[in-house]
Amino acid sequence: MTDLLMLAAAAAPTRLNPLRLFLDADIVVQVVMAGLILASVWTWTIIVSFSLRMGRVGRAVRAYEAEFWNSRDLEAFQTEAGKRDIPSARVASAGLGEWRRSSAGKSPDREGTRQRLAGAMDTAVAQEADTLAERLNFLATTGSVAPFVGLFGTVWGIMNSFFQIGQAQNSSLAVVAPGISEALFATAIGLFAAIPAVIAYNRFSHRVNAFEARLQRSADRFHATLSRELEAG
Numbered sequence: 069m070t071d072l073l074m075l076a077a078a079a080a081p082t083r084l085n086p087l088r089l090f091l092d093a094d095i096v097v098q099v100v101m102a103g104l105i106l107a108s109v110w111t112w113t114i115i116v117s118f119s120l121r122m123g124r125v126g127r128a129v130r131a132y133e134a135e136f137w138n139s140r141d142l143e144a145f146q147t148e149a150g151k152r153d154i155p156s157a158r159v160a161s162a163g164l165g166e167w168r169r170s171s172a173g174k175s176p177d178r179e180g181t182r183q184r185l186a187g188a189m190d191t192a193v194a195q196e197a198d199t200l201a202e203r204l205n206f207l208a209t210t211g212s213v214a215p216f217v218g219l220f221g222t223v224w225g226i227m228n229s230f231f232q233i234g235q236a237q238n239s240s241l242a243v244v245a246p247g248i249s250e251a252l253f254a255t256a257i258g259l260f261a262a263i264p265a266v267i268a269y270n271r272f273s274h275r276v277n278a279f280e281a282r283l284q285r286s287a288d289r290f291h292a293t294l295s296r297e298l299e300a301g
Contacts, residue, residue: 086253093250094228100221100254107210108261114203115268122275125200128154129279133286136160142293155196155279159287162192167294178298185294189287197280204272211266218258225251 090101132154139145146164149157166188170181229248 089250089253093253094225097221097225097228097250097254100217100224101257104214104218104221104254104257104261107214108257108264111207111210111261111265111268114207115264118203118268118272122200122272122279125155126279128152129156129282132156137289142290155200155283156286158196159189159192159283160290163189163287163290163294167297171298181298182291182295185291189291190284193280193283193287196283197276200279201273201276204269204276207265207269207272211262211269214258214262214265215255216258218255218261221254221258222251225254 090098093101132149132152133156135149136142136145136156143164146157146160151157163185166184167181170177170184226248229251
């Protein structure tokens with residue numbers, strides 16, 4: 069008997085094996101786990117790509133704005149550089165385009181022109197912010213839904229474990245423990261997907277809001293410059 073116990077102890081796993089927990093789980097729990105793993109992979113893809121994109125866009129915007137405000141002829145500079153794939157360039161192009169249309173007449177309405185300029189650039193700023201934030205909705209969805217999806221897998225796995233207890237007519241811990249471990253693993257994967265998604269969503273939302281505020285300040289400054297040109301004319 070002692071030899072059998074020692075042999076069983078030697079054969080027993082000394083730590084959890086995630087792959088074995090997945091393979092031994094019920095098919096429903098496996099589907100839940102696979103979906104959560106895919107959501108986690110996509111979450112990290114968004115995190116990495118968004119971080120790289122924000123860094124690249126931030127550098128481009130700083131360089132463009134430095135050139136823009138150091139230029140003696142803003143209209144000539146914008147005509148040459150306005151086609152760049154830079155948010156600030158598109159905002160300035162929207163304002164300059166409205167300026168040209170509104171000042172084309174002999175006696176432009178100054179107050180109406182100011183309002184149209186502000187509206188055109190505000191719309192461009194909002195569009196740029198929306199474009200940057202379009203993938204963040206997935207992070208928000210994953211952060212709020214993944215724990216409940218994992219919990220569904222856990223509940224299903226525990227129900228299946230109790231069913232197996234009834235079939236085996238044996239309520240010992242050795243019978244129920246493996247199934248419960250597999251079920252709880254679904255919740256663990258759900259949290260693994262949700263936690264970085266929530267952290268990244270909060271962080272990236274702050275960065276998008278800060279970037280939108282930067283664009284808005286630049287647009288307000290350009291609006292003031294065009295307003296002075298309008299009064300001078």
